Amino acid sequence: MQSRLLRSFLVVAEKSSITKAAEVLHISQPALTKSIMRLEKELGVALFERVPAGMRLTKYGEVLFHHAKVMENEYRHAISRIQELRDGRSGALRIGAGPVWLVSLLPPIVAELQKQQPGVAISLIGGVIDTLVPELINGELDLICVSLDFPNRSEIIKQKLFDIHHVLIADPSHPLASEVEVDALLIHKYPWMVLKSDYVGTERISSFFAANGLEPPKIAFETTSIHSLLQGVKSGSYIAHIPAQMLPLAHMTGLQEIKLKQPIWETTAGYAYRASVQLSEPMKAFMRLLQDINPATSSNLV
Template sequence: MLNSKLLTCFLAVVTHRTLTAAADHLCITQPALSKSLRRLEDELGVPLFQRTSAGMVLTAYGSTLAHRARLIQLEAQRAHDEILLMKDGGVGTLTVGAGPLWSVHLLPDVIAELSRTHASLRVRVVPGVLSTLLPQLLRGEVDVLCAALDFPDHDDIEKEYLIDSSHVFLAHASHPLASKSQVSVADLSRCKFVGPHNDYAVLDRMKQFFALRGLDSPGFAAEADSLELVLSLVATGEFIATQSHQVLAHARQLGIDTLATDEGIWTFRGGLARLKRPVPLPVVDLFRHSLLRHLHAAS
């Protein structure tokens, strides 16, 4: 089994890139740090770094270890924090990564239920899109994702399909296209779109959608970090958006509805994604069971 102190030394070098800076951070001498690295490399039987004029550069073996070692540190810190919380009568913490549709569909009710039934549970919701949430999941910074599942399979990620979702075009009643009985793709291509910041998946889908019809995608004229702000910008009548049909009930409260188009840009499978573990986190199981109950009640 790998020594945790050796992993701490290893990660310090990964972070600081030089032995001198890493040794200063750890408050040990450089020779002592070098000795720890050699011991770790000897235990594994592979080189972890290349020593260059620019600093310590990870080898392929080192990159693999760095990923796992960070997760080990995060899990150790999480275990420490949860044990302290349990000593005080708590049941743990849960960090949920939430794609746009989930922020207004099912997730609020699930979190409210968990708060009622497990008053000491601490829940943090991290809004985002796949391009921002997946790296956080892989780094162990979120426990579970509620998101689209049409990303490439990953050895470390377990997916659970729950819903189908179709993107629709949304506009406020004051937008010029809202009164049209039929909105063409050419009409859409001349509009200003607003969407979530860094939502490259939707931008790619838009590009394909318009390209197949011989048109350039308008892209996003504005980006926002939350679905609420996206919809608020649509509600000004200046922008339109493409969003999952599950957000419609919420959008209609702002005077927003679907445009009369023949098709949307995207249909996808949504659900849960989490890191594969020998034993699932109890708080994630609590969350999953509550989500499934609300999903079945809504169907």
């Protein structure tokens, strides 16, 4: 199978249109249609179906799209590594980071890594499990530092580092701020603020309430930024959950912990990477630094 055919397939899938894809590829629509038909003939299945909005992937097309996207990313990374070796550069490292990692744990580690590997270009991308894991699988990230509370997959290697538990926070003006200790029924009455796309975290919160015979809480406000979340909670209207390691930052924002009678969410934190990836020297050095993390001292890092 030719790489040109896969490239044509990917662009059509991403644009959902032969017309738009042909413009991107700088070829005629008949030529692009012919390429797609040739690919479908080689595979013996239909990859697209025509719908009013354009081109939609079939179930076979969805499978090919996932694997072809990974292949495209891996090829791009291979070219980049070859160019770095040819030019005598140390390479790049793309790291996905959950909130506690992004804010509290990774900044000093990245700084130390660049002391050890001054030629390395590092990208630190924030997110949550539900956004970072797909980006890792697709080859858009080299490694992710997150809660490992997601299903095991054969193509991903997980390395556990420490346990974390989540706590509730609110503004001192919140009605629950004066309570010595609260239960599920009491906190269920108030609106919540959460990180957008954090479906795992929201599901764990729903499970907590379900275990106490209650419906999921009202999610009134979503945001993509942990700093925005803290400022939103500062308004006094919402409850939110954060890893305990982020309490110092919450305190600096003027928020306080709401004491619960029982844990709301406990999990393991660590890093994960693709089993197929060839570990570069910067990546190995970064992993070694991660092994020395002491989450008990993370309060000194915010």
